[in-house]
Amino acid sequence: MQHYAIGVDLGGTNLRAAAVSEEGEVIELLDAPTNGQRGNDAVLEAMAAAIKQLRDKHGRARLLGIGVGVPGFILMDQGLITDSPNLPSMKNFPMRDLLSDLVDAPVILENDANAAALGEKWKGAGRDVNDLVLLTLGTGVGGGIILNGKIWHGMKGMGAEIGHITVNAAGNPCGCGNVGCLEKHASATALEAMAAMLFPDQHLTAKDLNTLADRGDEKALMVFDRMGDALGIAIAALSQIFNVPRYLLAGGVLPAWPHFAPRMIQEARRRSFNFRYCGDANRIAPAELGGHAGLIGAAYLAISGAKPV
Amino acid sequence: MQHYAIGVDLGGTNLRAAAVSEEGEVIELLDAPTNGQRGNDAVLEAMAAAIKQLRDKHGRARLLGIGVGVPGFILMDQGLITDSPNLPSMKNFPMRDLLSDLVDAPVILENDANAAALGEKWKGAGRDVNDLVLLTLGTGVGGGIILNGKIWHGMKGMGAEIGHITVNAAGNPCGCGNVGCLEKHASATALEAMAAMLFPDQHLTAKDLNTLADRGDEKALMVFDRMGDALGIAIAALSQIFNVPRYLLAGGVLPAWPHFAPRMIQEARRRSFNFRYCGDANRIAPAELGGHAGLIGAAYLAISGAKPV
Numbered sequence: 103m104q105h106y107a108i109g110v111d112l113g114g115t116n117l118r119a120a121a122v123s124e125e126g127e128v129i130e131l132l133d134a135p136t137n138g139q140r141g142n143d144a145v146l147e148a149m150a151a152a153i154k155q156l157r158d159k160h161g162r163a164r165l166l167g168i169g170v171g172v173p174g175f176i177l178m179d180q181g182l183i184t185d186s187p188n189l190p191s192m193k194n195f196p197m198r199d200l201l202s203d204l205v206d207a208p209v210i211l212e213n214d215a216n217a218a219a220l221g222e223k224w225k226g227a228g229r230d231v232n233d234l235v236l237l238t239l240g241t242g243v244g245g246g247i248i249l250n251g252k253i254w255h256g257m258k259g260m261g262a263e264i265g266h267i268t269v270n271a272a273g274n275p276c277g278c279g280n281v282g283c284l285e286k287h288a289s290a291t292a293l294e295a296m297a298a299m300l301f302p303d304q305h306l307t308a309k310d311l312n313t314l315a316d317r318g319d320e321k322a323l324m325v326f327d328r329m330g331d332a333l334g335i336a337i338a339a340l341s342q343i344f345n346v347p348r349y350l351l352a353g354g355v356l357p358a359w360p361h362f363a364p365r366m367i368q369e370a371r372r373r374s375f376n377f378r379y380c381g382d383a384n385r386i387a388p389a390e391l392g393g394h395a396g397l398i399g400a401a402y403l404a405i406s407g408a409k410p411v
Numbered sequence: 412m413q414h415y416a417i418g419v420d421l422g423g424t425n426l427r428a429a430a431v432s433e434e435g436e437v438i439e440l441l442d443a444p445t446n447g448q449r450g451n452d453a454v455l456e457a458m459a460a461a462i463k464q465l466r467d468k469h470g471r472a473r474l475l476g477i478g479v480g481v482p483g484f485i486l487m488d489q490g491l492i493t494d495s496p497n498l499p500s501m502k503n504f505p506m507r508d509l510l511s512d513l514v515d516a517p518v519i520l521e522n523d524a525n526a527a528a529l530g531e532k533w534k535g536a537g538r539d540v541n542d543l544v545l546l547t548l549g550t551g552v553g554g555g556i557i558l559n560g561k562i563w564h565g566m567k568g569m570g571a572e573i574g575h576i577t578v579n580a581a582g583n584p585c586g587c588g589n590v591g592c593l594e595k596h597a598s599a600t601a602l603e604a605m606a607a608m609l610f611p612d613q614h615l616t617a618k619d620l621n622t623l624a625d626r627g628d629e630k631a632l633m634v635f636d637r638m639g640d641a642l643g644i645a646i647a648a649l650s651q652i653f654n655v656p657r658y659l660l661a662g663g664v665l666p667a668w669p670h671f672a673p674r675m676i677q678e679a680r681r682r683s684f685n686f687r688y689c690g691d692a693n694r695i696a697p698a699e700l701g702g703h704a705g706l707i708g709a710a711y712l713a714i715s716g717a718k719p720v
Contacts, residue, residue: 233566245652247652249558249563254558254653255654256653256654256655256685257542257654257655257656257689257692257693258654258685258688258689258692259654260651260654260685260688260689261652261653261654261685262652263651263652263654263684263685264651264652266651266683266684267647267648267651267652268578268644268647268648268682269577269580270580271578271579271580271640271644278684279681279682279684279687280647280681280682280683280684331580335577335580338576338577338589339576339577339648340652342569342572342573342575342576343554343556343570343571343572343573343576343649343652344563344565344570345564345565345566345567345568345569345570345572346565346566347566372588372589373577373588373589374575374589375572375575375587375588375589376565376567376569376570376572378588379567379569380566380567380569383566383567384566
């Protein structure tokens with residue numbers, strides 16, 4: 103009898119829940135609206151409904167537990183979401199225990215980017231290493247750091263906020279209060295803002311910009327060069343700080359890899375002697391699990407029985 | 412009968428060796444020339460002579476071991492110094508085993524800034540926490556990172572190279588190949604270079620500049636403001652990445668704290684929401700052990716019996 107865990111990836115708009123085998127295979131995947139605008143109880147119910155549907159089908163006795171990736175900050179020892187930019191109603195919200203009561207099973211919370219990093223470490227582009235840094239390139243830039251095989255949380259679960267390190271001391275303003283944050287120079291939002299400067303009469307999405315770059319449009323390529331420079335500065339700093347073997351990139355902007363990666367790698371090499379010195383022993387690489395990374399990582403928390411620290 | 416360890420701090424010009432009690436007290440401190448220009452054997456002999464002198468006085472039977480802080484990169488598992496900017500003859504130099512043979516006692520090598528961070532964690536400004544980041548402000552800027560009470564080394568012993576993270580994407584050129592490295596904006600060398608721009612007819616040292624700033628000289632204060640900005644950018648990034656409770660500053664430039672700290676703290680607060688959010692639970696503070704930090708940290712490696720990983 104095969105055991106499984108349920109991984110949940112809670113997004114601002116949609117949530118996904120998956121039954122994941124002990125070997126890390128996604129057995130079944132469900133999709134549902136998050137219902138964030140209807141309040142925290144509605145979100146809990148939406149999650150519980152998806153979890154119960156998977157559990158009824160795959161068996162209660164074989165369920166090892168539930169891991170939930172959340173777009174916010176978590177006090178790990180309390181299972182408390184202190185804040186979530188994408189789910190503004192979740193302030194000091196004790197999701198872990200409430201959800202656990204609803205579904206009558208153990209629940210582990212984890213930051214969504216941390217869960218994705220753990221998924222890539224277990225089954226993806228970091229499966230051969232014990233230490234890695236993951237950057238997720240989406241609406242913003244998220245981060246996850248795996249050290250000695252474990253997620254680095256920091257004292258208030260606010261570690262790995264890599265999207266908000268400064269890459270340009272006098273750069274673009276960020277809602278966080280800083281200027282020149284990585285995510286204001288290297289996210290889909292940043293790409294679209296740069297596109298608006300070069301193509302003022304069009305409303306180009308990051309995807310449109312990628313299509314233009316595929317066709318060799320020089321202005322679109324300029325934008326991806328700037329993105330690559332910003333990522334290179336950040337990854338160089340991470341390399342000087344951590345000296346780990348793998349720096350992974352994931353998220354919705356990843357398909358534009360051919361356009362931003364050359365400058366990113368060039369800039370990281372130029373700016374980090376650690377990166378240069380370690381040669382093939384360290385590298386920057388695309389993540390491999392796509393949208394499944396967070397689900398697999400969240401499930402792994404239950405499968406491994408890892409207690410959050 | 413009290414046990415003790417010997418901590419050695421190997422500098423480019425001078426070496427210091429201390430007998431350190433199990434409680435972290437420096438019992439006796441010796442000073443000697445490093446003799447780096449006379450080659451690696453001469454350096455080994457200078458270290459061995461100091462170690463033997465301390466051991467003969469304080470007793471062979473009570474000696475727990477020897478820790479050596481080295482200004483370079485170390486392959487911890489091999490006890491090999493791969494490179495040392497301040498001791499250029501030490502390339503792939505197996506110091507640990509050679510010194511151990513010479514003094515007939517176990518030796519542990521550690522990077523000097525890492526040893527200082529560990530010393531501050533054990534007996535200094537980080538004794539109440541388990542995680543911290545230390546920056547040493549001297550000729551360059553060094554770094555040491557303590558996570559879960561242990562030094563973070565990275566895969567090739569090249570972690571915590573905080574002096575070479577970019578704080579100004581188009582900043583001053585650095586010998587490492589990058590531009591805008593923290594240490595080119597916040598070390599004694601950087602202070603002296605900035606002073607040369609503002610006081611072209613004088614050859615001011617960092618200490619001279621501090622004296623001028625003490626007297627309220629506006630140009631000198633400008634220089635320390637720039638240093639504070641650079642440190643603030645770096646510490647903000649470290650705070651977003653690690654979310655640890657303590658960021659410590661040490662080194663020869665520390666006496667200028669009153670001049671650079673206000674801008675440093677202001678800039679770190681502005682640029683890091685982690686730092687702001689965690690309030691009193693995290694802070695930037697001066698290190699407390701001065702020049703003894705590295706000696707005490709190196710001795711602790713022997714006292715704690717910690718195996719390098």
